Amino acid sequence: MAKVSSATLASLDRASGKIASLALSSMDEQFAWFGRMPADQRASVQLIAQTGAAGFTAYVRDQREAIRLTADAFRQAPRELSRWISLRQTVELVRVALQVIEREVPDLAADTDERHFLTEAVLRYGREVAFTSAMSYASAAETRGAWDARLEATVVDAIVRGDAEESLLSRAAALGWDPDAPATVLVGKSPSDDPPTVLYEVRSRAARTGRSVLLGVQGSRLVVVLAGDTEEPTNQVLRRMSTSFGEGPVVAGPTVPTIADAHRSAADALSGLRAVVAWPAAPRPVRSTDLLPERALAGDPEAERQLIEQIARPLEEAGGSLLDTVETYLEAGGVLETCARLLFVHPNTVRYRLRRVAEVTGHNPNLARDALVLRIALAVGRLSRSRGLW
Incomplete structure (x- = not known):
């Protein structure tokens, strides 16, 4: 690639401050939200613009170090700005700054060849800046994502442990x-x-x-x-x-x-x-x-409590021989006529009482799974009563 003269490089050095100021003025004119930013945030943008303008001169001196130089020049920009503005807004600011550089820099060239070289250098520099900004925002997003994942794992772990703190x-x-x-x-x-x-x-x-x-x-x-x-x-x-x-x-x-x-x-x-x-x-x-029956068999006291509260106690409080009927029905293997003979009642009476059991408990004794739930609930109720817990 062509080289620029030392005189042109000196002109670029001297113009870096002016270019940064023009870039900030252009940002103020084009973006209303930029003018509303607090002073400390605007100062950070100004420092970034000055660093970027100076970085362009360093880039012109040694294109082989382009990636490192642009990364150094703009490393802090997205990290700071990402706290206050979006990636889209950052891209807009970078675009305006590069437009100012593209407008001002070619006039500092000593001849036509240098002018062409500087114009191309601005385009390459802008490409490197864009990639660096995107990579920095991606890195910031990954960092936030990792933090959120750790925070989420902490919340889920607290729920599993039974912590109900305000935190x-x-x-x-x-x-x-x-x-x-x-x-x-x-x-x-x-x-x-x-x-x-x-x-x-x-x-x-x-x-x-x-x-x-x-x-x-x-x-x-x-x-x-x-x-x-x-x-x-x-x-x-x-x-x-x-x-x-x-x-x-x-x-x-x-x-x-x-x-x-x-x-x-x-x-x-x-x-x-x-x-x-x-x-x-x-x-x-x-x-x-x-799974209340299985949980109760596994020794879960909460499951035992729910079986008593939802089935055993309501059946006892319902009266009308519902408890005796469902116990007899289950012991009779679910045979209606046998249950009726043992209770000395008509089979229709048993049918009526079983329907009432289903209404009171939500479990139909005629269904195999519901019959198991009722049997375990009644057994848990008897055990609890024998221990004086009910």
Whole structure:
């Protein structure tokens, strides 16, 4: 490449301050938002413009060091500006500065050859500046992404541990979570050993369902905190999200009012995940409330409490011999006529009482799964009463 004279280089050095001032004036004229920036931010832009103008002279002296020189000249620009303005605005500022350099620099050339050389140098310099700015913004975005990932992992870990501190809410809010949104925790096996890939896939699927999520990969376990109500009968959202997990069961805890209560959903979901092995035919995903018998058998006191509160106690308080009828019916193997003979009542009376049992508990004794739930609930109730806990 051609070389410029020492006189031209000296002129470039002397003109760098003027070029920086003209660039700032042009920014003020073209962008109203630039004039509204605080003084300290404008001072940072001014320093960047001066460094960039001086960097062009260094670039002209040694094109072989172009990448290093432009990186040094603009390294601080995006890091500082990214806190205050967007990448698009930064590109606009760089464009204006380069327009000023392109307009002013050729007049400093000693002859026509140097003028052509400086004009081409401005274009090359602008290309290097653009790449450097984009790379710096990408680096800043990666840094923020890594920080957000660590913060998100901390929030999910706190939910799993059962922490309901105020700091949990503020951290979740910093990640864009609506503090008033209902939350449901899903747990299962991670589909991959590469956490970034897992997080990307789950986020993509959540975005397609229009839901916010918080994610945590804990060894081979994937924990997903899903925003919004998931108590609809069809559970379409839960079914779609369950495809994000690896092989094996996926358990969803109950939907709680806010993320401050998400630890309860997580505790139930994890309890269900430990106990679901006892129900090989469990659907995917399965609600932790549908695993109350297995959880109770595994020694979960919360499951025992729910079985008593939802089934055993309501049956006892309902009266009308409902408790005796359902116990006899279950002991008779679900044979209606045998149950009626043992109770000395008409089979239609048994039918009526069983319908009332279904209304009171939500479980139909005629269905095999519901019969198991009722049997375990009644057994848990008797054990609790024998220990004086009920």
